Amino acid sequence: MNTLDTPGICPGRLTPAEYARAFSDGDPALSSPQAVLEAERCYYCFDAPCTRACPAEIDVPSFIQRIAQSNDRGAAEVILRANILGGTCSRVCPTETLCEQACVRNAQDGRPLDIARLQRYATDRFFTSPGKPLFTRAASSGKRVAIVGAGPAGLTVAHALALAGHEIDLFDAHAKPGGLNAYGLARYKVAGDFPAQEVEWLLSVGGITLHCGQALGQHFTLAQLRAEYNAVFLGPGLAGVNALDSDMPEPHGVHEAVEFIAELRQCADLSQMPVGRNVVVIGGGMTAVDAAVQAKKLGAREVTLVYRRGESQMKASLKEQLWAKACGVTLRFLAAPLRFEQQNNQLTGVTFSRTQQTDAGLMPGGETFTLAADMVLKAIGQSYDPRPAQGVALSGGRIAVDEEGRTSLPGVWAGGDCCAGGLDLTVDAVRQGKAAARSIMLVLAISQADAANATFFQEPSHG
Template structure:
């Protein structure tokens, strides 16, 4: 028997409507009214809560006086990917959570994310670019990974006058923004338009189809470039740990989202009954998009309680609005396979133990019918190229110090492949800060006849 997984469950008009912009931007009048709510705090707690340190009151004040260009410059100076961050970052638990309005009007902070989108969208519609490339330095830097961290690093290095080559395994730059975020969050090909805007500064070359360890090695990059920035992300997929988990109807959620983002919606295949295993934003994105593609039943199952889910309350509410059922305190125990065809998943019911860890009862469980399982149980760092010296890795992440320095001279890293929160805005900060660190090290190397301030070459070229 064949699994009931197919494309074309909905008409093209239905798909177009389902995958349109989930939260359209503010009009000019709406933005002005919202900006006027801001108190323009001197010691603004919202700035402290922003990983990239955007001067939020200042850019909102610019919007209030009808200066969207000034607002955009303030944002993009700190976060060149401010447009996508306004759309995909959990502002509700970052800057907006710290807005002083929450102490006055519970649940009604200034809509910082929406205002940030308003300003950056305005800027991207203009013909002039707000940044120019610095005077050429003659230095060349390799960036491995074209996601938010890699792109932010490349842009800042280009601003400083360096030449940058960005390597990535995909055909298009953008990383998770291009391939791993729900389409309705970055509608109308926004991820590509933002990349085009960023690359317009010049001095950045993109090399597609290049994987570290297959097409390029860290040793060769260190030999050919003055510095290397690793923005590898987390390309590995954690195992489900069940028999028959290699069944073709058991699919990695990131791969499911990437396939959806890489082809027309009408070509995307989805089951009639879909079970999503996981509790993060990727699980929510996969579950909601399965429903939007026409799945009749989608159930998201998480092993602990909702308070432990990394997906924000707003994301969970969005899933429920889209008729996704969320079940907690349950662990997958067995895939139900009949003649090679997935028929369902058996789960064990759980409860919190004395130490908070889940306890599962082997005598209590339930079965969910399913013809597709999407696993969103976390990702891991792929093994680094074995050729030559490697930076130190701890707990599955590359170890870095201030400015993104790894344990190898001239090699820096940032984004999801390093220790820290897996957020787009954090990746942008890592890339930006590493670029400044690289620039300072190269400048120091020139002053010290090829030696950086620590007495080591800034790269193989010194």
């Protein structure tokens, strides 16, 4: 029961015990006996469909078999060699639509292996007691690579290239590295400061110099990076937010969901995090669900998520939708925001127009309704800002890349949410980072070999 149930946006709606309970781990970790029992359900398939369904290409049967053998470090090594961010991915990856959906057990009896929690078990055990390093950096190659964006894609590239002996300068506009993992994850999905621990371990391989608070287009240009480095990787993520299809003014109380989630992620004292009593979330993706659930967990009395299309068209998975409902969030469909209701520039509600799906697309239905609200969180998607990296060709408003992450500019690669054709998932950013890293390493190896050959065949000096 809320301890503070007053209108308006304010902090301190719950007691300390209620905050602790609300934001405890949403999916508790497996114990050692539980992990072994679950691992023993695996068939250890040859050419396993779960591995083929994993964007990061983790050998799922291999790491699960090691858990069954109580070789937890070996299991973690299999995971982290394929996905350097395997710890975070085990918490946020939509495994229900990827590896677990492909699991043979799922096809047979409708109960796939709990791959996500097994992966988390192995990586958590490793990070609790890492022991000797898993990776050893090669001798310096003399090559320098600039990476813009210390999110999942940039971190993946930085680690792979540093291991190969290249010197990495990793730039990020934020105050700390991690990108989406540091600023965009729901607190109940990744409790504590695990992403920071993961990044600190990743950077410990050496050869990576981190430059926080340094933004492309403000502190340096792409032309400067291309002139000073042997290769450049762009992974800045999505800095922009989409606007509503309306010119209606926004009164006090209307916020971006991504900013709300980021503020909450960085909040040291949850009792200081303000939230409304009646909250409306506009959108249908995972950001919308994360914002809605966390608003409810902060003590909002009523939280309603409104999506303009039907339930089956929500980008948020069925698992996410069921979780939202279990947390007390009301989901409403086929309704688009028409206007914000306000008094003295203070939000009082949102009027929606019902929509209907036709062969010609989504159409207004004519009927309207109003929801009382003192806080609105807009979660209608993010966009890429092309201005800092002028000259790079775009596709659908994002950076155009080939399957190896190469952009239209020689010597420039890109990956992550800023690129066209991705899945906007941490694990897919890792996949793109791995592909780009392989391509960059090949190009740098060829250039190094050419330089060596040029020196070898150079005519001797007869000075």
